[in-house]
Every structure is written in structure tokens, then in C-alpha cells.
Amino acid sequence: MLEGRSCLVSRALLSSCEQETKLAYMSYRVEVEIPNGKRRLEGEGEGEGGLRKTTKVCEAEEKLSRAEFDRLSLSRSLMVDHSGNQSGEQSGTDCQINPIGRDMTINCLLRCSRADYGSIASLNRSFRSLVKSGEIYRLRRQQNVIEHWVYFSCRLLEWVAFDPVTRRWMQLPRMNSNECFMCSDKESLAVGTELLVFGKDLMSHVIYKYSILTNSWSSGMSMNSPRCLFGSASLGEIAIFAGGCDSQGSILSSAELYDSERQTWVTLPSMNKPRKMCSGIFMDGKFYVIGGIGGNDSRVLTCGEEFDLSTRTWREIPNMSPGNRGAAPDNGMPAPAEAPPLVAVVNNQLYAADYADMEVKKYNKEIREWATVGRLPERAGSMNGWGLAFRACGDRLIVIGGPRAHGEGIIEVNSWVPSASAPHWELLATKQSGSFVYNCAVMGC
Template identity: 55%
Template sequence: MEDLQDCNSKSLVAVPGSLVLHLFRQFGQQDNSWHKYTLAYFLLVRNEYFSREPRKHSTVSGQHVDCCDSSKLDLASKALPLKEQNAVVKTQSGGDSSSNGSNDGFLPGLHDDMAQDCLAWTSRSDYPSLSCLNKKFNMLINGGYLYKLRRKYGIVEHWVYLACSLMPWEAFDPSRNRWMRLPRMPCDDCFSCADKESLAVGTQLLVFGREYTGLAIWMYNLLTRHWSRCTPMNLPRCLFASGSSGEIAIVAGGCDSTGQVLISAELYNSEAGHWETLPDMNLPRRLSSGFFMDGMFYVIGGVSSERNSLTCGEEYNLQTRTWRRIPDMYPGGTSASQSPPLIAVVNNQLYAADQSTNVVKKYDKENNIWNIVKPLPVRADSSNGWGLAFRACGDRLLVIGGHRVPRGEVILLHSWCPEGGNGGADWEVLSMKERAGVFVYNCAIMGC
């Protein structure tokens, strides 16, 4: 099911065959079992859960499993116990835990817990439509339980959230090549016109900026599909480094409302809506970039309080709550006129788009050096890296930038997969957005 899952996720091993086998076994014990099995099966097929030909992608203990071979599926289900796969779900009023399930459930003839498992595998592009079916579906979708199931099963869809010079916030689904406009943000004119920063964490899109009354954060909630004010940081800031991993995000450095360069850092928990102050970094810095890699949070580049370019990086260990300085992690540093480092992490490998040489570089962790990988599909030096987005989207790198064509100005989304030894492969154009301008203001990738 390429639309939904991260195919490289180890947590998905043998789950498709095991889920279907479990459905068949469950329904085989009841009347009208074939009808119920077929209903669930069609729901998965509708979302391309199965390929058009027998697959041998799932592995159990190193062995390939043919999803059409029931004997091998039986081994797969034993290798991954269903008690570990299935969430503990309280049966709702629509389902009968002792018999066949009533017709007022999510899917007629299916128990609610089984129906919820099936719905978790559907594309989240369908969730807004499903929430309009009835009150029961609306409560399920907006309550966020399906996203918890998706996390449990390792189901990930990466969407691109983009704001450009002539385009308000929109979401792009790469698997369906579909653009969706977000509701208008109910902020004041100052926030609309001021510089902003963005960050996706959990099922939330955070946009940081300045209102008439001071620094503020607006949050788009994927569950409710509405904007609201987010809990402010303990020390509001701008021009900071940031990165997210699952339901948490970390911001570090930046400037406060008076322009003072900060040394502090904070952790945001999207489920609790709470900011926690972390230990200070070793150096104050602004215009730096942050990212998670190998379970650690890193900050590289930026400018010090004395306006000096910083070439060192810092690593934060979430377990020991300590910072470690890494000399020369970002040689060349960042000048005051340049954008923060354009960096992205794919499969725990760090890449950077060099603003001056227009190439993609890969970081060698062991030797603390950068190696050139391939040219960028667009020029980054013409505007010192501003107006260009360089992001990780699943197992691919995205470069998003503006182009002028005979029909006007467009935004192009370029994609390239750095794994598999295909360094010579060309950049693929995922989509072209017309009437969006040529300057990318903000970009965030949400995977859930």
C-alpha cells in the first residue's frame, strides 16, 4: 500500500498478511463470515493495500513471505503475535463484543475494534470525507485515535505543507499528487506580513511569527482542521533552530523580542501542548538549523551574539540532558546575509544544500566531513538560500523552489531518493504549482 506506509519501516514486516489472515480467522467463526471478510478486504484493496500481483516484500526472520500463500501467512502471523499488533480498543455502542456486530457500527457486520483497524490503513486524504458521514465517524476521526493506531502499526504518510509569496498555506499529498488548501489563518495583519517560521510535530503545524502585541504561535490541528493559538514558549523567540521527532519538537537559540541572541532551548510535547525548558547550549546562536538524527538533537551553523559565523555544531542527548560541542561540523558557517543551513535527514543520514556552490552534500559522521553528492535542480546562490526549501520527505529529498516560465511564475517540487546507489539519477518533478509566486516562505513535512 504505497499511498500509506513507509515501505522502509521495519515495523511493517509481515503486517499485511497477518492482518488479512486474522480477519479471515475471526470471520470464519461467525455466520455470514465470507461477507464480512470480503467487506474488509475491499476496503484495503480500494486503498491499494495489495499490489496488482503477488508480493514478496514482507519478511519474517529473513525469509520472504508471499502474501497470497495462506500457509506462509500463518507463519507470518505467528512470528508477529496479534496481541502486539492490535491496539486495545474499547468496543463502542456500534459494535457487539459477543456476537456479529450490529449494523450501526463503523462498517456493518464488523466489530468496531476491527473496523477501526481497517480504517487506520486508509489514506488520511479520506479522513475529512469520512468525518462527514455521521457523528460516530466524526468523533473517531477528530478524536485522533486512528492516528494512534497508525503510529502503532508504523503507517506513515508524509505530506508537504507550503506557504509561498502568492499562495496561502496548502498541503500536498505526494502519493496522490493532490493539493489541498488549508483554512485561512485568523491572525492579525502584522502576523500575515511578518517573517514566519514553521514546524510540523505530531498532527500539528506550528507557525511562529510576530503580532502587534508581540511574538506568537498559531497552530493548525490536523484532527480538527482548524487554526488556533498555540501555548507560547517559556521564552518567546524567533530565528531559532528547530526539529521534530514524532510527537516532540525542540527549538534552540534564536533571538528574543529585544533582539538578544539566546543560548536557551525548549522542548514541545504536542500531545500535552506543553513547553519544557531544557539545559542551555554551549554557545548562543541565531540563524542556525536543527534536526534529529540517531535519537539525538543537533544544532549547526548560525551566527553568534558577536555576529561571528559559527562552524561548530552541538548535540543534545535527551537521555542525559546534556549538550556536546562538535568542532567544524559545518565548515564555512553562516553569514548574516545567508539563510540558515538548508539541511535534511533521510534514514539517519544528514544532507545539506550548499547555498554558494549549488550542490547537495552528505555528512560523514565518522570523519566529520562533507562530501559532494550531486547538483541541485535549482540555483540557491542567487538569493543566499532564501526562498528555497530543502526537506526530507520519507526516504526522499525534496527541493522546492520558484521558476519563471512563459505562462508566469510557478513553484516546482523536485524529488530524489539518495539511497540505493542512484547518485546519478535525475531529480524527479513531483508537482508544479501555478500562480504561487517564486518565493517559498515556509515549508514543513508532516509524517503521520
């Protein structure tokens, strides 16, 4: 489970440095034959034979590289007993590896993989507090140490996480919700260390929250103005939600900011145009809402709007939507049947997935035009844009989808690091699951 992290865990099963030394000595004894063909008994370690063995052990230890020595030193400093305390006289409440001190200890832990934090938290009480309180993730943000994991759902109430670097999967606990929420349209967004899933209960909108700190779901959160079919995006520990519909179906122009650290909602100034089924992104430190449907006649909007967090003002940007549907979609489909724009930002560059032509487009911010840069993965099918995930994941674009199938299917996770050349998609993983992606979010922490 913990590839490449054996220094933190593999020797933690021993209860003291003395035991580890004894284990190394015992493993050496097994390999040494006595000249008369018999093995020396447990008590026979003295005299010339014992001296020769000690010398050989020393010589073997001297051959260890500096990296191996550091690894052993680190593992010995992390020895714990079953009560959760460090061995020796150090209490488990001291969050440090003695030889290097607290600050350097935390600096090392910040660079460990998120996948290892569960094991690290089990070493002692202070490490557990550092991880479970979320403090380690706040420090990671300050040091700009960020891992991006993809969370998505291909079955109702079931979510999985995927790490594109190690290509490991993690099954999340099943959501505990009623049948109404299970069957309603849902939207999702990851912010800070939380995954938020929005839907409808019997009489109102409801939000379910998954926390990576507790590996559990909870409910009860509520916006200032509950809504659905909104545009949203996150930046670190904050997220902005704009537009959408209220419980009566009215299209909204209002917007809110959610702070996951403080667990608070703040009402923002309203957009210039009400819109629903729009998309949201952060780019160059500003929040954008793109496309959507607005007006009494449910007209398709090709414009976008930019929100400046410093001035708290909105600015309309014409022709920012990547689609070419206009007032009369080329394929004859009514506007509400189309998915919101599939857009993502990598390195402050805006990209879009044209599901109809299976193309990837890039937005030129200077001239405000879209240009085709290449193709989407061939098996990334969709139903008018629904069922296909197109997301930014760190420095790469991720496409999640699969061939259309009834019941059991296969989804594929494809990745491309944008460059000057045409997209060359790398297949990161496949998974036996429903081939329709209901919801998808990327958490960076």
C-alpha cells in the same frame, strides 16, 4: 477525490443493503430484453421468466472475485442513513464493521490514506470521534503507519498541502492575523497533527497553529521563553526549539521541548553556545543544532551541538555546518544575509543543499566531513538560500522552488530517494504560485 477508496464511500449513498441489492437487480433488468421486444413491467418478476433472471443474477454474483466480494461486504457494513447511524439495528456509536469486529475495523482504517479520513468521519459518530479526536493518528504512530505531506507558503497568510504519493494538493484555510504578523519574519514546523507558524505581533512573539483534526487555525500558544530565528525539529508528537533571539534581540542559548499531545512546553538545559539563524534536525534519536550566528560580533558558527534526550546533556561537534563561509564569507555577503543551513535527514543520514554551487552534500558521521554527491534541480533558484525549501519527506528528499519571477510564478516540487548513485530528481508537480517559498514544513502522521 477518493481514488482507490470507492469501497468506503461509493455505496454509502444507499440507505440499506436491501436498496443496494435492489439497485443491482434493477440495473440487470435494464439490460434484458423480453422475446416479444417489450420490457417486463415493474411487477412482472414472477414465473419462469423471473426464475431465469434470478438464476442469471446468481451466476453473475458467483463470478465476482474474492476481492470484489470483500469490497461489497465492507461497503454494505458501512451503510449509513442521514442521521449518521448505521443501517439495521447497529447504532452509529458502535465503531466496528460487524463481520470483522472493532479491532480489525480500526486496523483497516489505520491503513487508509489521510486524504480519506474526512469522508470516513462522515460515516457515523464513532468513526467521526476516532478521526476528530486524533486517536486514529496515535494508533497509526504505534503501528508505524505514517504518511508525510508537505506544507508550504508562497504567499503571505496562504498555505497549501501536497501529498507526494498521490500528488494531490489541498488548500488550507487562510490565516486570520493582523498586518504586523503578516509582514514579520515567520518560521514554521509541523509536529504531531499540528502545523505551527511563529512570528511577531505588535508587542510580542505569537504562534498560530493549524490542526488537521479541525482544518482550522487558532492562536494563543506561547513558549516559556518566546523567541525567533531559532533552530527546530520534530520527532513524532514532540519538537525541540533551541537558540534564536528574544524580543530585545539578544542571542539565546536556551532550549524548549513542545509536546503536542499534552500541549505543554518544557524548558531544557541550555546549549554550550548561544546562536541564532541555526538549523535543527533529529538523527539517530538525538536532536542537533547546526551552524548559525553567535557571539557579540555575530560570528558565523561552523560547529553543531547534539542533545541527548535520555541524559539531557549537550555535546559540541566541530565542523558540522555544511557551509564554508567561516568568518569571511566567500561571496562577500554579511553573515546575517545568508540563510540558515539547508539540511535534512533521510534514514538517519544527513544531507545539505549548497545553494551557491547548486550541489547536494552528504555528512559522514564517522569522520565528520561533508562530501558532494550530486546536483540540485536546475530551476531551484534562491536568494542566498532564502526562498528554497530543502526537506526530508519520509524516505525521500524534497526540493521546492522555482525560477525567480516577479509577482505570479511557478514553483516545482522535485523528489529524490537517496541511493549510492548521484541524485536523479523526479519532478512530482508544478503549481502556479509565487515562486518564492516563504515557509515549508513536513508533517508525518
